[in-house]
Amino acid sequence: MALFDEKIRQQLRDILKNMKDAVNLSFFTQEFECWPCTDVHEFVKELASLTDTIKLSVFDFQKDKARADKFRVDKIPAIVLNGKDNAYAGIKYYGLPGGYEINSFIQDMIELSGRKEPLPAAIASRIAAISKKVHLQVYVTLTCPFCPGAVAVAHRLAQESAMVEADMIDVSLFPYLGQRYQVTSVPMTIINETHSLVGVQPMENILDVIKKL
Amino acid sequence: MDFKLQTGIFTEEQNFKPLKTDIVYDVLILGGGPAGFTAAVYCMRKGVSTGLIVKEIGGQVAETAGIENYMGYRYINGMDLAMKFKEQVAQFGIDYDEKGTVKAIETGDVKKVRLTDGRVFSARALIIATGAAWRKLGVPGEDELRGKGVANCSTCDAPFYVNKKVVVVGGGNSGIEAAIDLAKVGEKVTMVQFLDRLTGDKSLEDKLHEFKNVQVRYEHEVTGINGSQSVESVTVKNRKTGKTEDVSAQGIFVEIGLVPNSEFAKGVLKLNQAGEIMVDCASRTSAPGIFAAGDVTDVPFKQIIIAAGEGAKAALSACNYILMGE
Ligand SMILES: Cc1cc2nc3c(=O)[nH]c(=O)nc-3n(C[C@H](O)[C@H](O)[C@H](O)COP(=O)(O)OP(=O)(O)OC[C@H]3O[C@@H](n4cnc5c(N)ncnc54)[C@H](O)[C@@H]3O)c2cc1C
Numbered sequence: 001m002a003l004f005d006e007k008i009r010q011q012l013r014d015i016l017k018n019m020k021d022a023v024n025l026s027f028f029t030q031e032f033e034c035w036p037c038t039d040v041h042e043f044v045k046e047l048a049s050l051t052d053t054i055k056l057s058v059f060d061f062q063k064d065k066a067r068a069d070k071f072r073v074d075k076i077p078a079i080v081l082n083g084k085d086n087a088y089a090g091i092k093y094y095g096l097p098g099g100y101e102i103n104s105f106i107q108d109m110i111e112l113s114g115r116k117e118p119l120p121a122a123i124a125s126r127i128a129a130i131s132k133k134v135h136l137q138v139y140v141t142l143t144c145p146f147c148p149g150a151v152a153v154a155h156r157l158a159q160e161s162a163m164v165e166a167d168m169i170d171v172s173l174f175p176y177l178g179q180r181y182q183v184t185s186v187p188m189t190i191i192n193e194t195h196s197l198v199g200v201q202p203m204e205n206i207l208d209v210i211k212k213l
Numbered sequence: 214m215d216f217k218l219q220t221g222i223f224t225e226e227q228n229f230k231p232l233k234t235d236i237v238y239d240v241l242i243l244g245g246g247p248a249g250f251t252a253a254v255y256c257m258r259k260g261v262s263t264g265l266i267v268k269e270i271g272g273q274v275a276e277t278a279g280i281e282n283y284m285g286y287r288y289i290n291g292m293d294l295a296m297k298f299k300e301q302v303a304q305f306g307i308d309y310d311e312k313g314t315v316k317a318i319e320t321g322d323v324k325k326v327r328l329t330d331g332r333v334f335s336a337r338a339l340i341i342a343t344g345a346a347w348r349k350l351g352v353p354g355e356d357e358l359r360g361k362g363v364a365n366c367s368t369c370d371a372p373f374y375v376n377k378k379v380v381v382v383g384g385g386n387s388g389i390e391a392a393i394d395l396a397k398v399g400e401k402v403t404m405v406q407f408l409d410r411l412t413g414d415k416s417l418e419d420k421l422h423e424f425k426n427v428q429v430r431y432e433h434e435v436t437g438i439n440g441s442q443s444v445e446s447v448t449v450k451n452r453k454t455g456k457t458e459d460v461s462a463q464g465i466f467v468e469i470g471l472v473p474n475s476e477f478a479k480g481v482l483k484l485n486q487a488g489e490i491m492v493d494c495a496s497r498t499s500a501p502g503i504f505a506a507g508d509v510t511d512v513p514f515k516q517i518i519i520a521a522g523e524g525a526k527a528a529l530s531a532c533n534y535i536l537m538g539e
Contacts, residue, residue, distance in 0.1 A: 008216055015223040039214065098214040100292070103222055110223065117231065122331045142214075144369035145275055145292045153312075172372055182443060184373045184464060185360040198360030200269065202312055204330055 003042050012050055015106060019053045019113035024086040028061045028068055028078040036173050040077040040096045053113065055086075072165065075174065083112045090158035095170025099142030104151040104168065111159060119160065119203075126207045127160045134210055136166040137190040139183045149200040150187035157206065219296045222270075229309035237323055237335045238264045238308070239535045240528075243315050244342035244474075246272025247517045248507025248524035250298040252340045255528030257305035261535050264308040264334060266315060266326070271295025272344045273471075273508070274517060276366065283517050294517075315343065317477050320500045338502045338531040341478065341490060342524055345471035345508040345515065350382065354438030355467075362444025362464045367391035374399045374464050380447045382435050383468035384411040389421050391466045396424035403460050404429040405449055438465055473509045485511045496527035504531050 004012065027044045029037040041058070048056035059067050061076045071080045071088055079093040089112065097105035110116070119127070136154040140147035154166035171178040171186065181190050189197045195209050242252050245267025256263040269275065277291030286294070302309075313332070318339060319325040326334045347365045349355055355363055364370045367381075371394045379399050381392045384406030396402045402424070409431045411418055421427060430449060436457060437448035446459040473489045475482075483491045483499035489511040496504045506512075506527035507520035 003214060004216065008218055011218055011220050015220060018223060096214060098216060100217045102216045102218050106218075106223060120330055120332060141369055141372050143372075144366065145217075146269070146366075147369070149269065178373075182361060184362050184443065185364045185366075185370050188360060196360070202268075202314060202329070 002046065003039070004046050009046075009050065012047070012106070016051045016053065016109070018110055018115060019051070020115045021084040021113050022053050022055055023084070023109045023112045024055045024057070024082040026067070026071060026080040026082070027056065027058045028064075028071075028073050028076050028080070029058065030061050030076060031063075034076065036095060037077040039098075040079065043096055043098070044079060054109070077173075081108055081112055083114070090162075090165030091155050092165070092167045094167055095173045096142070097168070100145050100148050101140060101142055101151065101168065101170075104148035104155065107148075107152055108155050111156065116156075116159075119156075123203055123207070124160070126204075126211075127157065130161050130163045130207075130210060132163065132210075132213055133192075134161075134164045134213070135192055136164065136206070137169055137177075137181075138166065139169050139171045139178065139181065139188045139190070140186050141171060144186050146200050147187040150189055153201065153203050153206065154189060157203065217290070217292065219292055220300075222296065222299075228303045228306050230306060232264045232266065232308045232310040232313075232334060234332055234334060236262075237337060238262050239336065240264075240338045240340060240531050241266065241324070241326055241334055241336035242340045242342060242528075243318075243326065244268070244272065244344055244507070244509070245270050245299070245311075246342060246344045246507060246520060247274060247298060248342035248344070248509075248520040248527070249340070250302050251521040251524035252342060252506060252528035252531075253302045253307055254305070255525050256340075256532060257302070257307055259528070259532040259536075261532055262308075264310070264336065265302070266310045266313050266328070266334070268312065268314050268343075270299055270311065274298075280517065315477050318481055318503070320481060320503065322502075324502060338504065338534050340496075340524075340527045340531050341475075341482075341498070341503065341505040341509060342507045342520075342527070343474040343509050344520075345473050347467065348470045348472045350435055350438075350467055350469065352435055352437050354440070354444075358438055358440055358444050361442065362440065362462075363438060364464060364466050365468070367394035367466055370464075370466075371395055371398050376400050377463040378403070378461055379464040379466065380405060380435070380449075380460060380462045381466045381468060383470070384408065384413065384429070385468065385470065386413040386417060387470075388466075388468035389413040389417045391468050392427055393417070393421055393424065395464075395466065396421075396427050400426065402427045403447075403462065405433045405435055405447075406431050407434055407452070408432065435465070471508065471515070475509050487511070492527075495530045496523065497530060502531075502534055504534075
């Protein structure tokens, strides 16, 4: 059954016209699809069918291990978003970008296609100064209206710095991770396993934590 | 799965121009809730040069699930209404900054607005529409356990409390809505209400009473939140007998109203005891050329339609000040 109805399909087509260059989506699943994988597979297929600027590749998490390692995918379902050169940009979705998360996903694609506002100079120079590897995990639920804000900030950081990678994780699909990091409120951003921030935080606050790492 | 696509985020983006630090605007509007967005529409239509600083689009409206009392819509999802506000502003090609947070303002002929990221903007008139944020209980454990069981958004976080015990503090509309969200999934919901009755709309109260797993403790208050790694219990006190008791709970949702976002105006503008910016009937604050509107002010009743109306009024007053020096 189609995930998008005709109205959403048309709205998405209009929005995706704003994309400048192509964007590569790599979807990781497995041969016998896990139940959430089926939905996410359908999602990326329907999305890619809306415009030529989205290039979709589908990988088997186990058989295509080399590719999974290259994009640092460690669980499924996973979507990796890269720009037109398909170089690893550090932007991932673990789970379906459904509910409110569709908005962060579309925003990521438009920005990765090369259409984005420059960041204020003071922030850009702080990002340029990041010298350690940083891993951001943003835990969300799909019914949370402001979670896309936290995902957008983390993913923008990943776009701007080769040192940063950032995941959106639907906590309802990965309850063991929710337990490990004691997520009881979303959005929650885990920084390098050791630090956590609750709520939608401005980029400066995340940069403050990164500086202390 | 439904997709809550907000077309407003994307389609009009190119109409916004970045806010400039090297010019003096006629009017700078602080805040992007109903008051700020409405003020922006009025200023742009008057043709004064206008800048808009928005920390989070939509403000409280974006945090509201469904709205049934904003005229023109029998029902609209909060985020959708926020996007409609933004789209209406976007048609004017306004100078716009999103995610910027105001840290300080300075009075004078030319007013200065300082952001936390170091940028400074200037304008001859300001409209402050920074709204309000969740009020805290101010009890031990609240800050320490925030995000570890202490929460505000029940639609966001209800999934974490399946078959668990939770406390909801506050017996107004927000508290009742949270209790309903949580009663659907949780084992037991204890509502703690200061007064001897609930103060929400009758329709919501009726819905609440359909749940058998909700207990309301009237005339009680929360005096502490306990737990080492996460919330384990909540200490409540009977306001009549003074007796305290620990209620076992893994989560506590604090729904006791809001505090105005007026921190940066302290010492600059006259505030009332609640911290609200005091305004006269033409939205003027105690400083000439600085206007305020919406939930951040001492205007009674905090509602979307009221904030929007006040935003329009503040904009017209600010335009008069710019164009006529009034
Ligand atoms: C859960 C909930 C449900 C509600 N339901 C309803 C309802 O059904 N109907 C109704 O009429 N009303 C409802 N309300 C009330 C209504 O949302 C508010 O009265 C209204 O949003 C106030 O508008 P505002 O523009 O004054 O402020 P806000 O909506 O609070 O917007 C403030 C804006 O200022 C920004 N801001 C804050 N601080 C700064 C800063 N330092 N620098 C820059 N920007 C800043 C914010 O990010 C935001 O953009 C509800 C409120 C809540 C919390």
